[in-house]
Amino acid sequence: MQTRVLTVNPQHPEPEAIAEAAEILQSGGLVAFPTETVYGLGANASSANAVARIFEAKQRPLTDPIIVHIADFAALSAVAKTIPPSVEPLAKHFWPGALTLILERNDNIPPIVSANQATVAVRMPSHPVARALIQAADLPVAAPSANAFSRPSATMAAHVLQDLDGRIDAILDGGQTTIGVESTVLDLTGERPTILRPGGVALEALQTVLPAVTMRAKLVEMDALAQSPGQLIKHYSPRAKVLLFADETAIPALIKTARERTESRQSVGVIGLSAERPLFQALPIAFFDLGETLEGAARNLFAGLRALDALNVDVILAHGYSREGIGAAIWDRLLRAAEGHIQAG
Ligand code: TXA
Ligand code: MG
Numbered sequence: 526m527q528t529r530v531l532t533v534n535p536q537h538p539e540p541e542a543i544a545e546a547a548e549i550l551q552s553g554g555l556v557a558f559p560t561e562t563v564y565g566l567g568a569n570a571s572s573a574n575a576v577a578r579i580f581e582a583k584q585r586p587l588t589d590p591i592i593v594h595i596a597d598f599a600a601l602s603a604v605a606k607t608i609p610p611s612v613e614p615l616a617k618h619f620w621p622g623a624l625t626l627i628l629e630r631n632d633n634i635p636p637i638v639s640a641n642q643a644t645v646a647v648r649m650p651s652h653p654v655a656r657a658l659i660q661a662a663d664l665p666v667a668a669p670s671a672n673a674f675s676r677p678s679a680t681m682a683a684h685v686l687q688d689l690d691g692r693i694d695a696i697l698d699g700g701q702t703t704i705g706v707e708s709t710v711l712d713l714t715g716e717r718p719t720i721l722r723p724g725g726v727a728l729e730a731l732q733t734v735l736p737a738v739t740m741r742a743k744l745v746e747m748d749a750l751a752q753s754p755g756q757l758i759k760h761y762s763p764r765a766k767v768l769l770f771a772d773e774t775a776i777p778a779l780i781k782t783a784r785e786r787t788e789s790r791q792s793v794g795v796i797g798l799s800a801e802r803p804l805f806q807a808l809p810i811a812f813f814d815l816g817e818t819l820e821g822a823a824r825n826l827f828a829g830l831r832a833l834d835a836l837n838v839d840v841i842l843a844h845g846y847s848r849e850g851i852g853a854a855i856w857d858r859l860l861r862a863a864e865g866h867i868q869a870g
Contacts, residue, residue, distance in 0.1 A: 535699035547661035554694035565668030573635035596659040621651035623725025705824035723853040769863035794833030
């Protein structure tokens, strides 16, 4: 299969390209498209056959459920069976945006989308290209992140092509995504609204609208879990081994490890904030600059993991930052990339 690359203006996507991509979705094909978080790999969410192609293209296990994307609030009632009262204020504040809600699944959405669960994940993205595509297709669009299973998510069209060229019908290239980490997944089907995955909308922001929102206990325990290797599934993984150091206080340990590894002739990559670059000037390592701020770090994180991988480094050294705000999502992705291990230090 030849993957068509349709370049679009991210703010004002060309109607011809959008129409072409929408037709592909309507006829059961796969289209990758930018959202404000990461690129998604879209298919008609109402068609079990179309959705099956997503799992095949990504080599994603059928046990991993997919988010359904809508363009307006009216479309929600065709995706969810019931809409609990907390949805309205959340949607008012955070939609369109980087918030995914878990609700009861409407029968219109085939079970394959949700890995046979009775629930469904739904999100209204804000990216103009995503919105234009969903509107033109006039369908709910099932879309996981547009990377091969267990690889870092794609924040640029080039990343999508690295993993999926020849496996999908088309990609709308709308440049680099702005947030860079995936949406926050909030489960509204349990007793208490619970974050299953930290992401683009911070816990603190959700709590201003819904004070009861809590982080999933398993996520809170992840630091403890990190002491027992192999508990977390491999995810967001570059080919190189990721060594994660706890936080800024761990920088001396990180530098020491970088020195030891280069002395033993390993090729070492480091990802860090711009201000940290001078710390490594004396060492023969590849430094990937995440930018000045935590927002920049979120935006550039997956690109950094992919870029260092492309240099064929043996190890990638990283450390966590503040776990507040967007920091929680960055920490979560780094911990998973490191397969749940935190280095001592
Ligand atoms: O920002 C995003 O969320 C991106 C863009 C493309 O929208 N999408 C994305 O999809 O990250 P994916 O498939 O890579 O991650 C979806 C997450 C997974 O952790 C999945 O387990 C969870 O959402 N999820 C999906 N449906 C679910 C459900 N019914 N119940 C619980 N978790 C669900
Ligand atoms: Mg993903």
